[in-house]
Amino acid sequence: MSHRVSIAPEWLFHYRKQWARADIVAGLTAAAVVIPKALAYATIAGLPVQVGLYTACVPMLVYAFVGTSRALSVSTTTTLAILAANALSATVAGDDPAALATANATLTMLVGIMLAAAALLRLGFVANFISEPVLVGFKAGVAIVIVVDQLPKLFGIHYAKGSFFHNVGAFVAGLPHLSASTLALALATLAALILLERFVPRAPAPLFVVAAAIIAVAALGLRAHGVETVGAVPAGLPSWTRPDVSLALKLWPDALGIALMSFTESIAAARAFARNDEPAPDANRELLATGLANAGGALFGAMVSGGGTSQTAVNRQAGARTQLAGLVTAALALAVMLLFAPLMALMPHATLAAVVVFYSIGLFSPAEFRAILKIRRTEFVWALTACAGVVLLGTLEGIVVAIVVSLFALAHQVSNPPVYALKRIPGTNVFRRASSKHPEDEAFSGLLLLRPEGRIFFANAQRVAEKIRPLVRESGAKIVVLDLSRVFDVEYTALKMMIEADERLASNGTTLWLAGLNPGVLAAVRRSPLGARLGEARMFYNLEHVVAKYREIVARNDDDAAPR
Structure with a gap:
């Protein structure tokens, strides 16, 4: 068997006409979920919302021609967004849009280069070095960090961000100054998401709530009542963004952590939704695909990207048969850039924050913690350690903790055979x-x-x-x-x-x-x-x-x- 890395779009050469309708429907359905979430995740990273549109388009397009998973939907995820937020906030001082765009392009390009280099070095096996209990704990910690990060947007409170405990304390201190109209809109958004997911699970819930919130802001004049919106969103194609080599030395540790998490999430989602009658996702080819997706996205204003579990699930459940579904999703994101960008200006921050919180909470699974505890108490402790590492030390440090704990677990097992x-x-x-x-x-x-x-x-x-x-x-x-x-x-x-x-x-x-x-x-x-x-x-x-x-x-x- 040859181990040569090929970038030929295998699915195109074997495409069947009868798959087209399913792929188009799946791509449109996934877009209704991917685009609003990508906009929300851009705000997590501290980036303009249009960056979310670019991320739902360019990486998706690149992956469709290089990736091996027929169902994987590639844009960005909550985990990657919070990791990017930490990297960019530590690199860009003040509110300088040009500096932020350059730093984002540099970070994303570094992630792409690292992933592509790992593919050439055939390091796909690295994904197996983070144990499942540790990954459960890591994602739970990310969920806690994201929810705490979004609380001020849900309540209409403003304070300087800091450590986890600082943010919790500042939030509690700011509660007397909350915006009742902002909180009401956030609660209404969360209630709508819960009801739609419960009673109409196939409906594109994020699209519905975002559209409804934009209409409410326009019809009810909610901005006059203290509801903050995204503001002007530039229409048209993304501009060419050049990475800054001088920033690479500062950003590479963060990029390494993001690259690891991007690949880990992507290969996990690709394997989880692979059908028995499809080629199995190839780990090294996935490294190359996500690497090129990030590198290509970096040049056109996108943020760090990877395969998302929830959006991949939507894509597969909607009937996706090949990567054509991803091309349809990318085309719809392009249409939003060109035609509907002015509507994005009316999107409330509270609604985007509610979407982020709703889909981030799913990263914290008490059932998985209970299952781990039931099987082995030691691995439960490892999961808690990874979770605490993310919450108390930070997400990048949490990745280090997760890897160290996984390697310690491996060392413990091999050093103490029965x-x-x-x-x-x-x-x-x-x-x-x-x-x-x-x-x-x-x-x-x-x-x-x-x-x-x-x-x-x-x-x-x-x-x-x-x-x-x-x-x-x-x-x-x-x-x-x-x-x-x-x-x-x-x-x-x-x-x-x-x-x-x-x-x-x-x-x-x-x-x-x-x-x-x-x-x-x-x-x-x-x-x-x-x-x-x-x-x-x-x-x-x-x-x-x-x-x-x-x-x-x-x-x-x-x-x-x-x-x-």
């Missing part, structure tokens, strides 16, 4: 972990069967030895058997540990046997001094072979001990 004492189920050749729940299982006097599991190497060999010693001591066995059928690899440190174990056991009159070695492990043992010490006589195919040999020895000893 070692089980085994017994045999009566009347079978099945051996299982010795347990008080199965008192009828067979043990063999003088024979101890032990089964370590996983790879045994320098990081865990000593721990395996520490687990084996008390089991040997308590058993008083004359023959100790290591069943290595669940050990897929051993390296030098592990082999040296086994040699030391054999020497120690021999000094106490105990013999070490090995069983169930796979070809790779068997070859490694034979190449080492351990192989010469054991010889073929002390290595067995399986535990049944061990038991047969042990019984033969016992029978022979009994014969020798019998009176003549």
Whole structure:
């Protein structure tokens, strides 16, 4: 199989006419969700709302011709928006639209370059290094940060942004000065979204509430009652924006975190909504596709982009069969730029904030936390740690915490492999972990069967030895058997540990046997001094072979001990 990265639009070469109607309907339906949300996410990032339009157009267009997922809808997400907000607010001082546009172009281009470089280096496997519990905690933390960030827009309060606890305190202090009309509009928006999602789940709820809010502002003169709106939105195509190389040194750490999260979210959504009759999304090709989507978007005023789970779900549920649906969504975003931009000026900030909050809350899933806790308490703690890292340290730092926690979890698992004492189920050749729940299982006097599991190497060999010693001591066995059928690899440190174990056991009159070695492990043992010490006589195919040999020895000893 070739590993060459190709950018040929495979879906175009195999397109079927009967798919066209489904793709067009899906693209139009997804646009009704994508465009209002993209506008809202632009405001999260502190960017003008028209940036959301550019992001719903250019990256979607690029991805359609390069990406491997037929259903993935690529614009931006709540997570990426809040990460971009942190990066841009720390880079651009004051309210300078030109500086903000340049910084945004630089950040987005950096993300694109990093993703494309990762594709060339075939780093798609990196997506697997963030465990699911840690990702659950990270997204929950992002949801909390976003909701707190949007509270002043929902209540019509103004205060200087700071740390999480500063923002909470400033919000509480500002409550006496809230705008009743702004809060009423925000609550009405949230109620409408909830009702539409509950009773008309297929309806483009964000489009309806945004349109209704624009009409309400125009018809009821809500701006006179303190409701703030987006203001003038430039019509027409986005202008060419040149990144600033001098900003790259300042923005690259943020860009690296955003690139990782963009790819992680994109590949997760692509895999989740892939059909069985479609080509499976290719991780390295997805890196290239999202990289080019970001790089192309950077030149035309778009913000950082990636595949969104909720919009991809809408796209798929509406019947999308190929990336043509994404092209339709991009075309509708282009139409809004050219024809309907003046209407955007009447869009209330409170409505956009309500849309953001409504769809961000879904990132916080108590059910997933409960499911993790039910299965393993340790992983629940990891999820809470990732969540706290985002809330208390910041989103970029939260990504670092999430990766560190995931790697620590991996290190903990591989450094502490289980070692089980085994017994045999009566009347079978099945051996299982010795347990008080199965008192009828067979043990063999003088024979101890032990089964370590996983790879045994320098990081865990000593721990395996520490687990084996008390089991040997308590058993008083004359023959100790290591069943290595669940050990897929051993390296030098592990082999040296086994040699030391054999020497120690021999000094106490105990013999070490090995069983169930796979070809790779068997070859490694034979190449080492351990192989010469054991010889073929002390290595067995399986535990049944061990038991047969042990019984033969016992029978022979009994014969020798019998009176003549």
